[in-house]
Amino acid sequence: MKELFPAKQVMGFIFSLVLTVVALLVYFMDMSFTVGMTILLVTAFIQAFLQLVVFMHAGESKDGKSIYTVIYYGVIIALVTVFGSLLILIWDM
Amino acid sequence: MEFLKFFERFAIPNPSPMIYGSMVAIALVSIGIVVGITYFKKWGYLWREWFTTVDHKKIGIMYLISALLMLFRGGADAILMRAQLATPDGKLLDAQHYNEIFTTHGVVMIMFMAMPFIFAFMNLIVPLQIGARDVAFPRLNALSFWLFFAGAMLFNLSFVIGGSPDAGWTSYFPLAGNDFSESVGTNYYMLALQISGIGSLMTGINMMTTILKMRAPGMTLMKMPMFTWSSLIANVIIVFAFPVLTVALLMGTTDRLFGTHFFATSNGGMDMLWANFFWVWGHPEVYILILPAFGIYSEVISTFSRRNLYGYTSMVASMVLISLLSFLVWTHHFFTMGQGALTNSIFSITTMAIAVPTGVKIFNWLFTMWKGKIRFTTPMLYAVGFIPLFTIGGVTGVMLAMSAADYQYHNTMFLVAHFHNTIIPGVVFAMLAGLTYYWPKFFGFMLNEKIGKTTFWLLSVGFVLAFFPMYITGLDGQARRMYTYSAATGFGPLNLVSFVGAGLMAIAFLTIVYNVYYSFKNSPRNIGSDPWDARSLEWATHTPVPEYNFARLPQVSSSEAFWDSKKKGHQLFTGELKDIHMPNNSGVPFIMGIIFFIAGFSFVFALWVPAVIGLIGVFVCMALRSFEVDHGRHIHVKEIKEIEEKLGGAKNENRPHETSRV
Amino acid sequence: MKIDHTKPLEYSTDQNQLNILGFWIFLGAEIMLFATLFTTYFTLQGRTGNGPTPGEIFEITPVLIETFVLLTSSFTIGLAIHAMRLGRKKAMLTFFGITLLLGLGFLSTEILEFMTYYHEGATYQTSAFTAALMTTLGTHGGHVTLGLFWGLFIILQVKKRGLTPENANKAFIFSLYWHFLDVVWIFIFSFIYLKGMIM
Numbered sequence: 006m007k008e009l010f011p012a013k014q015v016m017g018f019i020f021s022l023v024l025t026v027v028a029l030l031v032y033f034m035d036m037s038f039t040v041g042m043t044i045l046l047v048t049a050f051i052q053a054f055l056q057l058v059v060f061m062h063a064g065e066s067k068d069g070k071s072i073y074t075v076i077y078y079g080v081i082i083a084l085v086t087v088f089g090s091l092l093i094l095i096w097d098m
Numbered sequence: 099m100e101f102l103k104f105f106e107r108f109a110i111p112n113p114s115p116m117i118y119g120s121m122v123a124i125a126l127v128s129i130g131i132v133v134g135i136t137y138f139k140k141w142g143y144l145w146r147e148w149f150t151t152v153d154h155k156k157i158g159i160m161y162l163i164s165a166l167l168m169l170f171r172g173g174a175d176a177i178l179m180r181a182q183l184a185t186p187d188g189k190l191l192d193a194q195h196y197n198e199i200f201t202t203h204g205v206v207m208i209m210f211m212a213m214p215f216i217f218a219f220m221n222l223i224v225p226l227q228i229g230a231r232d233v234a235f236p237r238l239n240a241l242s243f244w245l246f247f248a249g250a251m252l253f254n255l256s257f258v259i260g261g262s263p264d265a266g267w268t269s270y271f272p273l274a275g276n277d278f279s280e281s282v283g284t285n286y287y288m289l290a291l292q293i294s295g296i297g298s299l300m301t302g303i304n305m306m307t308t309i310l311k312m313r314a315p316g317m318t319l320m321k322m323p324m325f326t327w328s329s330l331i332a333n334v335i336i337v338f339a340f341p342v343l344t345v346a347l348l349m350g351t352t353d354r355l356f357g358t359h360f361f362a363t364s365n366g367g368m369d370m371l372w373a374n375f376f377w378v379w380g381h382p383e384v385y386i387l388i389l390p391a392f393g394i395y396s397e398v399i400s401t402f403s404r405r406n407l408y409g410y411t412s413m414v415a416s417m418v419l420i421s422l423l424s425f426l427v428w429t430h431h432f433f434t435m436g437q438g439a440l441t442n443s444i445f446s447i448t449t450m451a452i453a454v455p456t457g458v459k460i461f462n463w464l465f466t467m468w469k470g471k472i473r474f475t476t477p478m479l480y481a482v483g484f485i486p487l488f489t490i491g492g493v494t495g496v497m498l499a500m501s502a503a504d505y506q507y508h509n510t511m512f513l514v515a516h517f518h519n520t521i522i523p524g525v526v527f528a529m530l531a532g533l534t535y536y537w538p539k540f541f542g543f544m545l546n547e548k549i550g551k552t553t554f555w556l557l558s559v560g561f562v563l564a565f566f567p568m569y570i571t572g573l574d575g576q577a578r579r580m581y582t583y584s585a586a587t588g589f590g591p592l593n594l595v596s597f598v599g600a601g602l603m604a605i606a607f608l609t610i611v612y613n614v615y616y617s618f619k620n621s622p623r624n625i626g627s628d629p630w631d632a633r634s635l636e637w638a639t640h641t642p643v644p645e646y647n648f649a650r651l652p653q654v655s656s657s658e659a660f661w662d663s664k665k666k667g668h669q670l671f672t673g674e675l676k677d678i679h680m681p682n683n684s685g686v687p688f689i690m691g692i693i694f695f696i697a698g699f700s701f702v703f704a705l706w707v708p709a710v711i712g713l714i715g716v717f718v719c720m721a722l723r724s725f726e727v728d729h730g731r732h733i734h735v736k737e738i739k740e741i742e743e744k745l746g747g748a749k750n751e752n753r754p755h756e757t758s759r760v
Numbered sequence: 761m762k763i764d765h766t767k768p769l770e771y772s773t774d775q776n777q778l779n780i781l782g783f784w785i786f787l788g789a790e791i792m793l794f795a796t797l798f799t800t801y802f803t804l805q806g807r808t809g810n811g812p813t814p815g816e817i818f819e820i821t822p823v824l825i826e827t828f829v830l831l832t833s834s835f836t837i838g839l840a841i842h843a844m845r846l847g848r849k850k851a852m853l854t855f856f857g858i859t860l861l862l863g864l865g866f867l868s869t870e871i872l873e874f875m876t877y878y879h880e881g882a883t884y885q886t887s888a889f890t891a892a893l894m895t896t897l898g899t900h901g902g903h904v905t906l907g908l909f910w911g912l913f914i915i916l917q918v919k920k921r922g923l924t925p926e927n928a929n930k931a932f933i934f935s936l937y938w939h940f941l942d943v944v945w946i947f948i949f950s951f952i953y954l955k956g957m958i959m
Contacts, residue, residue, distance in 0.1 A: 234778040234782060235778070235782060299789055302785075302789070303782050303785045303786050303789070304782070306782075306785050307778055307781050307782040307785060310781065311777065311778055311781060312778075337785055337788055337789045337792075338788065338789065338792050339792075340789070341789050341790070341792040341793035341796060342792060342793075342795075342796045344793060344796075345793060345796040345797055345800070346796070348895070349800065349891075349895065352891070352895070356884065356885070357885045358884060358885055358891040358895075359809065359885065359886075359887055359888045359891050360800065360804070360888060360891050360892070360895075362888070364809065365807075365809030365810065365811070365886065365887045365888060366804060366807025366808055366809040366811075366887040366888030366889060367804075367807070367888045368803060368804060368807065368888060371800065371803055371804070375796060375799075375800075378796075717909075721909070721913060724910065724913045724914075724917075724930075725913065725916075725917065727921075
């Protein structure tokens with residue numbers, strides 16, 4: 006029975022729950038907008054990374070390098086698109 | 099006759115004699131095709147060999163035929179525009195029809211001519227160049243083609259049923275919204291591009307996986323031929339750029355069909371968001387087009403200079419850099435839209451930066467030719483003509499990149515000249531070079547050299563005459579997308595020169611048709627499988643290429659595997675013959691194409707019942723595919739031996755090599 | 761079909777490996793799809809026209825339910841794959857089924873959430889903000905819905921044909937999809953809901 010609940014997955018799940026609760030604190034406690042956003046950014050990216058590496062086994066096969074390259078490339082271009090668009094249309098308009 | 103009112107929605111809002119004439123022509127040709135196929139009893143053949151194929155080579159041929167047909171549709175649009183503008187106050191086209199024509203010209207040339215042309219070469223060449231038997235996902239590959247075809251057919255239907263889109267190939271809001279584009283034309287735009295875009299994304303995933311995982315033993319990434327490298331990078335760009343277009347088209351569709359306020363001018367909508375997303379996709383799109391073209395030039399220049407490509411590593415590095423930078427420059431398409439100087443400065447710098455890796459490539463091609471033994475065949479002429487012409491287009495691009503200066507150039511004919519100056523010598527010349535170069539491999543005879551050279555010269559002179567005057571009239575103030583101008587502007591004489599140039603280009607394209615006909619009738623068929631004395635693995639196959647590509651998978655040890663096997667005696671094909679596993683044909687991709695077409699057409703006309711049924715149909719096909727058990731089939735050793743015997747034995751198995759030099 | 765018995769079942773044939781890499785690349789494309797939706801949302805979130813603002817309609821309770829349900833389902837699908845690698849077919853199917861049930865719970869909560877928005881005057885057509893919100897949430901929810909059907913089909917195939925290399929490959933790829941949807945939800949949760957409620 007114990008073999009069905011591997012330590013890595015369980016720890017990953019618990020850590021995700023913790024990160025979610027930390028993010029929730031931003032709502033339940035009265036923080037400044039900047040502090041709140043920083044905490045949300047950190048918890049979100051850590052949890053995303055956790056899912057990628059621990060749950061999705063991104064690096065486990067010999068295609069691991071290609072997979073990480075694709076994901077990093079995608080994240081970089083995604084960030085450029087999001088923040089570039091915000092700059093163009095809102096912050097510098 | 100109440101129910102006839104239902105059909106009124108399909109009428110053309112702005113008919114003209116030309117449009118009516120086209121309707122008749124389309125109807126007659128369609129009937130003629132159906133009757134002809136039936137008469138010659140070819141439906142079974144078509145279904146078995148083409149509509150249900152998953153063979154990358156046949157899919158490539160279908161893309162090629164589609165691209166060539168669409169070239170003539172887009173070209174007809176171009177001639178009409180040039181004829182209208184040849185004289186001041188021209189009366190050939192009114193404003194509405196001019197708008198429809200420049201819109202369809204742009205969409206057809208980019209999405210339904212250039213894209214399928216590069217997909218044709220990727221499909222035909224990449225698996226052969228890496229020594230593979232097919233792509234990673236043959237069924238998906240077929241689906242990609244039929245989705246492209248459905249999108250293209252849907253778009254082409256617009257000008258005879260319901261009305262063409264007329265808001266430019268960029269379809270900016272609020273012009274493209276319901277207030278200013280009342281006909282269904284823009285719906286066609288949104289849905290046709292969405293359908294074919296899904297096909298393109300699938301090709302991106304398919305080609306990337308193929309190139310990353312299916313290379314022959316010994317072919318490391320840095321030993322791949324340059325066309326394969328350029329395809330890999332282009333497909334990376336496809337994977338990350340097309341989803342942006344998918345979302346933008348979705349939002350444009352819901353604004354028009356469901357009353358959402360993404361790009362609307364009320365309730366918080368932001369029309370500029372469309373332009374932003376269009377170009378986040380649109381700029382990488384032009385690199386998707388140009389990189390495979392660069393790949394073709396690398397193959398052609400290296401073969402006809404009889405030298406290894408100079409600077410392999412920097413060629414690869416420059417393309418990797420271009421792929422990343424291509425996502426960092428998009429705002430240069432709308433420097434004048436109202437954003438601040440900070441934004442414009444950043445994007446000016448990134449835009450100028452992207453010229454650098456391209457420049458590196460130009461120098462590498464020149465160094466490849468330096469001290470090479472040059473043969474001025476037709477493909478080589480295109481490559482040599484490309485270099486100065488494209489460079490001019492590139493430097494006008496750097497001019498446009500300076501955002502302050504761009505306030506003068508934007509949306510004048512200067513811009514039109516620039517992008518045609520990069521696309522025609524860049525992409526179109528490469529496609530024609532590739533067509534001529536690879537023709538003998540897939541069709542078993544050479545295209546006539548004399549006619550080919552005539553085409554090149556007519557096209558080049560015509561191109562210069564057609565587009566260089568636009569640089570001048572643009573600087574003089576002639577705006578883009580304007581259906582007419584007065585004599586007092588002084589734009590007349592140069593526009594007339596443009597028209598003459600366009601006429602020469604049209605003749606050039608007709609000589610291609612003549613070349614195919616003439617060569618089919620007269621070219622000798624005994625040209626062997628390596629008529630150009632080429633360098634990479636695709637030429638190590640028989641002509642015609644057997645279904646399974648290679649009887650034995652090649653063993654590679656250099657970046658010019660075939661050349662080295664010819665000149666240094668390296669054995670490409672060793673070992674025992676084994677049964678070859680091949681995928682089965684399938685009718686599902688073709689059927690899904692039809693379903694997407696029906697769904698798309700229904701959405702265009704807001705016919706909700708068939709639209710929903712169509713969507714459900716798509717999901718049903720996906721469900722059936724999930725439950726399907728299909729393990730393909732095997733070609734047994736006995737059959738392989740027979741085919742190999744018939745085709746003349748495998749290449750480089752201690753036999754004297756047959757080439758016929760041109 | 762050559763099976764490499766040194767590798768986990770889902771990686772054990774050439775085609776299996778191609779399928780897995782191909783799907784990761786598809787996920788790269790999906791990153792850009794959702795990035796575009798997020799860009800739309802961030803750009804339009806303040807443009808509420810005559811309609812309600814985020815703060816006026818977001819409620820913490822359904823968001824909490826959706827988040828914990830989806831996160832747990834991501835955990836259970838991981839357990840399902842682990843059981844699959846141990847060859848424990850029944851355990852795998854049990855965890856798979858729980859995952860889909862949790863997914864159904866997520867969807868139900870979300871549908872109720874949308875119905876509440878409609879009653880409060882935040883409809884699809886109300887403003888740019890509502891369009892962006894519902895399209896982003898709806899695209900994610902649409903992906904979950906597709907996942908429910910896909911997961912069900914895999915369960916049926918494993919039950920009927922056993923744990924073959926092909927089924928294992930499909931189940932693993934489904935798990936990648938499901939985890940990805942949870943990653944997207946993390947960003948929705950943080951930067952749409954929480955951000956909207958603290959602004």
